[in-house]
Amino acid sequence: MTGPANPSPAALAQLRRVDDTIRAADFATARRLLEACLEHAPGLTAARQRYATLLLQHFGDPAGAAAQAAKLLAAEPKNAAYRAFRAAALGQLGDYDAAIADYEAALALAPEDARLWLQLGHALKTAGRADGAVAAYRMSLTFKPGGEAWWSLADLKTVRFSAADVAAMRGLVQSALPPAERAALHFALGKALEDDGDAASAFAQYDMGNALKRSTLRYDAGELTAYVARARTLFTPAFFAARAGLGSTAADPIFIVGLPRSGSTLVEQILASHSAIEGTMELADMIAVAREAMGPGPFDFNAYPGALADLDGERLRTLGEAYLARTRVYRRAARPYFIDKMPNNFVHVGLIQLILPNAKIVDVRRHPLACGLSAYKQNFAAGQPFSYGLGDLGRYYADYVRLMAHLDAVLPGRIHRVIYEDLVADPEGEVRRLLAYCGVGFEPGCLRFHENRRAVRTASAEQVRRPISTAGLESWRPFEPWLGPLKSALGPVLEDWRGGSGDF
DSSP states (O other), X not given: OOOOOOOOHHHHHHHHHHHHHHHTTOHHHHHHHHHXXXXXXXXXXXXXXXXXXHHHHTSOOHHHHHHHHHHHHHHOTTOHHHHHHHHHHHHHTTOHHHHHHHHHHHHHHOTTOHHHHHHHHXXXXXXXXXXXXXXXXXXXXXXXXXXXXXXXXXXXSOOOOOHHHHHHHHXXXXXXXXXXXXXXXXXXXXXXXXXXXXXXXXXXXXXHHHHHHHHXXXXXXXXXXXXXXXXXXXXXXXXXXXXXXXXOOOOOEEEEEEOTTSSHHHHHHHHHTSTTEEEOOOOOHHHHHXXXXXXXXXXXXXXXXXXXXXXXXXXHHHHHHHHHHHHGGGXXXXXXEEEEOOGGGGGGHHHHHHHOTTSEEEEEEOOHHHHHHHHHTOOOSSOOGGGGSHHHHHHHHHHHHHHHHHHHHHSTTSEEEEEHHHHHHOHHHHHHHHHHHHTOOOOGGGGGGGGOOOOOOSXXXXXXXXXXXXXXXXXXXXXXXXXXXXXXXXXXXXTSOSSOOSOO
């Protein structure tokens, strides 16, 4: 965000201090400094910009960020950057009609801004307006050819690229682009070549895209392995029995966990088609609550989940209520239950059990080679650093299965598992079992989930707007010759992935 500002020397010094605390990842201090600054100088644009960004990016408070953007716009109504920032915040709140309106207003002020066209395309895609999204992505390419726009077209999963498109991408990938942009182009080319039936050439493009993406990220596969070992030691039947009945008594949340590209968006769409259940999005709030549970200061993953043993009943209840308060802003319908579909929350199942013992937990699982390859072909917008190496993917999947098998053993019947392949084979039977677990009656609309026009913010957005199909079940097989590293890393889990004995 940018905008005019004429801060005094004292204010400049305060802003430098804020910037130092942000660089040190001390966001709580930065927030206090900015709030104090704005209390004394509410017209200080530079401070309000930083405050709005901090709320959105580090405190998971899109409502607060949107309110700050509204104040900035009140002073500068023709500032396209402020308009786009508010649109991003409104999108996180799930108000896509308002977000699209803001993006369109920003583009009226800056019609040749390729980034704004790209952001509008993302909002249109999420809202189910695929044709508009394609047009917006194409407009972005008109003003600035780049990998992200080409990948965004590919990520719709419904666009077939022309020979001219492929030629344009091949030419662009040879140019001097940053690694992330070139990576996006390789992923898009992989999709184009896969659609043409050339698995070998497609996989080569996916491989190049993953290598480039991996070069921009830091990932240590051993961190999850070590976490699973700590969790298996801490989370025993006696540990949970000693804390039974603590935490918040609310039964509102339905957590959908698992791995990306496992079918979790499909399960979410099915549940969100029930009259008693509201779909939201992939919420970061349980991650924020986990950080809060660990106390002040930077989050120490190596101390998690061990520090949970020190929390008393009052603290557990407070954390459960804090999660409910944080997520209330995403609940736009008067329904008794809502979905939090953050796949990576599988690492927080123990915390969920402690602070929200009546919440439902649905684990969605897909064949490891199908799930692993699908993730390897996906250029994620953020996160999922394990997905850019086949060996890392296999190890991550195996650690996930090992953790969930342990939780099944110490909390028998607590977690409901949906196997994607079983759901495709017997939709009604699996949906009935899922709804029974969630404590709601069967509704035929859950089998017509593709008619639900709700916004969907994942890579599967267009796929879940079509009926269930068996077409994708074996889509990994043409690529099997190149999946050796994935198979090796999976080890015994390759055969024992459905339930998992945990003894591996």
